Amino acid sequence: MFYQLKVAKEKDLNRLVAFVDMAGVSSEGFECLIDYFVIMENEEREIVACIGIEPMEDTGLLRSLVVSDKLKQAHILTLFQSIQSLAEQKGLKDLYLVTNKEASVQFLSLMGFDEIDQEKIPSKLMALQHMKESANDANAKIMVKST
Incomplete structure (x- = not known):
């Protein structure tokens, strides 16, 4: 199966929102962030994965990672490399993310992300609704990587 990565454009907005909504992930604010999303499409141009960044000055919060169960770990690795580029x-100088899956921490560590305490999250990021909601999860792990 052939997959293609690209930065999302305004014409991709409706199908990106539909893909993310189908996975039960919030698509709030996508219209303002569309050029901060990387999408992966299959041969039929169907979205099979996406990840976005919510920027705040020179810092970004990774959000809305949705991956089809058909993809392999190598595809996810490529997706992360693309969003970092x-x-x-x-x-953006630093990328933050929140995960509530312990299994993700090891993979993300291999990608260069370091786990940090919530007290070390910049206050500007705590102003983002997505970060506030995600960080309140009892299982939340906060990670950061400098670009």
Whole structure:
């Protein structure tokens, strides 16, 4: 199966929102963030994975990671490499993420993310609704990577 990565464009908004909503993930604010999303499409141009960044000054919060169960770990790795490249192009210095899955921590560590305590989250990121909601989860793990 052939997959293609690309930065989302405004014309991709409706199908990106539909893909994320189908997975039960919030698509709030996507219209303002569309060029901060990387999408992976299959041969039929169907979205099979996505990840986005919610920027705040020179920092970004990774959000809305949705991956089809048909993809392999190598595809997810490529998706993360692409979003990191996009962050660099956009001038973001640090990327933060929140996961509530312990199994993800090891994979993300291999990708260069370090787990941090919630007290070390910049206050500007705590102002983002997505970060506030995610960080309140009792199982939340906060990770950061400098680009």
